[in-house]
Amino acid sequence: MIKVNIGYFADGPWSHQALEKLNSDKSLEVKFICARNDKPDSILKAMAKEYEIDFLTHNDINSSEFFSIVKGYNCDLFVSMSFNQIFKSHIINLPKLKTINCHAGKLPFYRGRNILNWALINDEKDFGITAHFIDDGIDTGDIIIQRCYPITDKDDYSTLLLRAYSGCSDVLFNAIKALQKNSFQTIDQASIHPRGFYCSARIEGDEVLSWNQKSREIFNFVRSICNPGPQARTFLGKREIQINKVRYIEDAPTYKGIPGAVIGRGQTSYLVKTADSFIEVLEWTGEMPRIGDRFK
Numbered sequence: 001m002i003k004v005n006i007g008y009f010a011d012g013p014w015s016h017q018a019l020e021k022l023n024s025d026k027s028l029e030v031k032f033i034c035a036r037n038d039k040p041d042s043i044l045k046a047m048a049k050e051y052e053i054d055f056l057t058h059n060d061i062n063s064s065e066f067f068s069i070v071k072g073y074n075c076d077l078f079v080s081m082s083f084n085q086i087f088k089s090h091i092i093n094l095p096k097l098k099t100i101n102c103h104a105g106k107l108p109f110y111r112g113r114n115i116l117n118w119a120l121i122n123d124e125k126d127f128g129i130t131a132h133f134i135d136d137g138i139d140t141g142d143i144i145i146q147r148c149y150p151i152t153d154k155d156d157y158s159t160l161l162l163r164a165y166s167g168c169s170d171v172l173f174n175a176i177k178a179l180q181k182n183s184f185q186t187i188d189q190a191s192i193h194p195r196g197f198y199c200s201a202r203i204e205g206d207e208v209l210s211w212n213q214k215s216r217e218i219f220n221f222v223r224s225i226c227n228p229g230p231q232a233r234t235f236l237g238k239r240e241i242q243i244n245k246v247r248y249i250e251d252a253p254t255y256k257g258i259p260g261a262v263i264g265r266g267q268t269s270y271l272v273k274t275a276d277s278f279i280e281v282l283e284w285t286g287e288m289p290r291i292g293d294r295f296k
């Protein structure tokens with residue numbers, strides 16, 4: 001089998017399992033690892049040292065200086081896994097097998113950032129992981145392999161992350177092996193949907209919870225940014241409260257009231273009115289609120 005030399009642009013847990021899998025296949029060789037320049041991944045750096053792989057960083061991978069550096073590695077394929085710079089055409093096309101990306105989204109939908117959070121917010125029943133060629137757009141290149149993974153009401157951001165870490169490793173490895181064997185058929189994203197959609201990065205302030213939503217929407221919002229995310233934030237007077245987990249009550253009656261009002265409490269939880277019914281708050285910071293208190 002023809003050996004494939006790989007340049008690995010990577011960051012975070014997404015990339016660690018995948019690197020282990022690539023390194024275990026003797027027909028694949030990672031020639032260098034290029035980490036994010038602003039905050040290089042210390043675990044990746046340690047893995048590079050262990051596996052005797054060159055570890056690089058650069059503030060502009062599209063510069064002529066960086067091009068000269070990576071050209072000397074004679075890579076057959078560049079791979080991006082959670083990397084944070086946009087590849088330009090001269091870098092994309094440098095290796096003979098071009099450049100591919102592994103994206104935790106069901107392309108052409110869920111392009112962009114913070115995809116697992118957005119999938120939960122949108123009450124999706126599954127999420128996708130896609131290996132695709134990189135082109136001049138953002139997550140718009142032809143699909144090599146795509147796999148879907150179920151989402152149930154027992155899932156939250158933490159469970160999806162764990163599933164995505166292993167799923168990205170599997171999908172990326174299988175895509176590389178398909179390229180190595182020349183046994184793949186790409187899918188034009190436009191053949192799935194002519195437009196798809198893009199998700200913006202979530203920023204500080206987006207975690208503030210609006211109680212003037214339906215209970216199902218609040219349930220999805222809270223679980224979408226639970227630990228290890230920033231957690232949903234609300235206010236009781238001037239005091240900020242973090243809410244990490246709520247329970248959606250399917251048979252809760254629909255009625256008009258004051259969204260954000262505390263309407264009941266038990267020993268370890270309390271009920272809050274929503275736009276349509278109410279939800280049960282299970283994990284939060286601070287003291288138990290009183291019935292009649294109002295979150296803003």
